[in-house]
Amino acid sequence: MEASLSEPVASALKAHFRGQLIQPGDAAYEQARAVYNGMIDKRPALIARCVDVADVVAAVNAARDGGMLLAVRGGAHNGAGLGTCDGGLVIDLSPMKGVFVDAARKTLRVGGGCTWGDVDHASSAYGLATPSGFISSTGVGGLTLGGGIGYLSRAYGLTIDNLLSAEVVLADGRIVTASDSENADLFWALRGGGGNFGVVTSFEFKAHPVATVYGGPMLWPMEQARELMKWWRDFILDAPQDINGWFGFVTVPPAPPFPEEVHLQKMCAVVWCYTGPLDQAEAHFRPIREAMPPAVDFAGPIPWPVLQSLFDGLYPAGLQWYWKADFVSDLSEKAIDLHIKYAQQLPSMHSTMHLYPINGAAHRAGCDETAFSYRDASFASVIVGVDPDPANNDRIVQWAKDYWLALHPHSAGGGYLNMMMDEGNDNVKASYRDNYARLAEIKRKYDPANLFRVNQNIRPA
Template identity: 55%
Template sequence: MDGTTLETMRTALRGPVIGPDDPGYEQARSVYNAMIDRRPSAVVRCHDTADVMAAVDFVREHGLEFAVRGGGHSGPGLGVADGAVTIDLSPMDGVRVDPATQTAQADAGATLGELDHATHAFGLATPAGIMSTTGVGGLTLGGGHGYLTRKYGLTVDNLVSADVVLADGSFVAANPSENADLFWALRGGGGNFGIVTSFDFELHPVDTVGVGITVWPLELLQDVMRWYRDFLPQAPDDLYGFFASLSVPPAPPFPEKIHGRKMCGVVWSSTADPAALEQTLAVVDEPGPPAFHFTAPMPYPALQAMFDALLPAGLQWYWRGDFFDGITDDAVDVHAAFAASRPTDLSTMHLYPVDGAAGRVGPDDTAWAYRDAVWSGVIAGIDPDPANAPALRDWAVSYWEALHPHSMGGAYVNFLGADEGRVRVRATYGGHLDRLAKVKQAYDPHNLFHANQNIEPAPPH
């Protein structure tokens, strides 16, 4: 972008337009995953919906490439692209709660921490993620799962309306009665159809939750995983627990004697009586004695923020994901082998439950294509040192290649890497791809929004 175009853009927008020669450029282009090092031609920091509309009009009319950035957690860094304009929504971070209707409206740049802070004041919450630093926008458009999913469904199951800026710069509402086809596609189809500037969510009574952490020695992983695969799906929807392979962090609540040790574990939460969680988890010694077990009542926002300090912005990340409708004995063996060979202490594998309430939504009710999945898995190579980036990628890819034959074929779209190709994107959108392509043709026929896990428009009739 030449200097004249940059100055013209600045006059068209209320928010700042940051170019490569501006003092704040390095910070403006940086994203959560430090493995992503891209140089956009400008970063447009939108203050409001009017800025978003003006930015979309400007990039379209000038034939510019662009990417859209919300809260900024995107693993593949889809919010920035070399030589493209980044439309940065992070200044738009307001949340408004209506306790009478038990709904909240979150602006596109809000984080889960900001959403949780606002709703918790009223003893309410909606299902969304496991870290407070995650952006509401990207998480929601991919489907969204988290601690409340078994009880209250996916994030998109609790989305009641969205405000959207379309490719022609117009502004529309999407909900069951307005632009219903667009509303369907937004719930799992990613950022393919426009820029959502605000999300309206249904809220549920959630205040203090029961929280538990159980870790076992790594040599028990196969026994623990076989026990976990049988125990959790038959448990009441109030109970949630994600399985992890990990190195024990050198911090409370873990005792010093196990700091840094390779282990496997489950992070539990319960929306039932917090005091009853310890009794519910009295069975955790069945696969073998835990090295550590802890339960406590906790405000829901504190649970959401529990891992923020362990995984701050600026680490190297490489991840791969898949959905699973079961965990075979052969898959257990794969997990055991790669848990033992994790390249760094922060590298991990998580299995997130997506059954319960999420599994009882109709398979065609939203664009989320895997309502019969029981787990959404992610393999993440993580470390602060850029020199370890190749090792992180090699481990994650090798692990994924060994595990993928035991999967359902597709992944949570937010766990797809940018380098996985069209076959993986098609597998992830599954049987909904043709319908999504038709919605794309209706709302973005020229594929203006393509810096994403892209759905190409269906050919016009």
């Protein structure tokens, strides 16, 4: 039914649309419908590539009035494929890539189609950055609206803690600003509530002086996993806020710069990011190296955009991905044993488990001060089965599910929505806890018909 609606909707849009409208059969369609996760294979009836806010308004109005299912795509990184849909209309913001840096005010105005690589390219010229994630091809919109955990979280908070305002196209086609002083309820909901409330066409962020940091990976043999995890847990919970380092289980790629003797070995990794004075970095890292001498040590001075894009080449668009996520309050001895059990079974070179610290500055806000609820957790865990070959999907999915099922009883109960598949309303509620009821009320105010429902959906109260 929705596919049959596409022609009249497309015809209505053409009179009010400056961007590109792409339909099945068009030369650009196959490339335009592709998203980052190669496991997602959806066929929208219409893709509206917007070049400005007026295009977004026209597309929202056309989808609503035409009764079409609507999805919104920024960087197309969403693991569950929630930036696209079958038989509906996709609002593609990717042409809206402007970044304006106000160096005097230390703010960034970022278009809704930007990736973090776009932001870093513009802001690094001024020696500035705002907290983002771990891969530069990630979209600004999706990462921000889900919370934004990254290298700078311990020093400067989550991405949403640095969001000053957002321009939003609502379900009724109105353009509004959300900030502490305008539509404050919407601003609260956007900071962790995902794409439930409208299309964010631009973001205004607070920026911080970040240029060259001290960071990069250190690797240890799997045999040291238990000792390393316990040491890292205790260290990172008490470390100065300008030191961050996420823990992971990895299979070493068989390529430079990794030494040949560790190629394809399953190993433990900590990837560091220190934002303090560079002349003090070696003094901070000397006791780390003495306490747990790494087998491979790449940590050192590195430009911020280089650290942020360090793993882009290892994870290009089009791989098969299956995600599972949890927040963790206490990394217990039993949980560590289970992690090691499943890490020894990593099913492919790209499959991994990461534990991201979300303490430090990320704990300054209370659990109810933004929609992002798990301010009291210490870590966000993500288990990802990844492989280039669809023939291996069953194996990577089963490993990820088994791993998560074993660890979930040791979790805080919910997961980071940016790193979850489409797992249903119960898991969405678990991830928002007591904030869900307030989010549902705000959803009823701004999107009562649930037009924006291709997401980790919050249903109107």
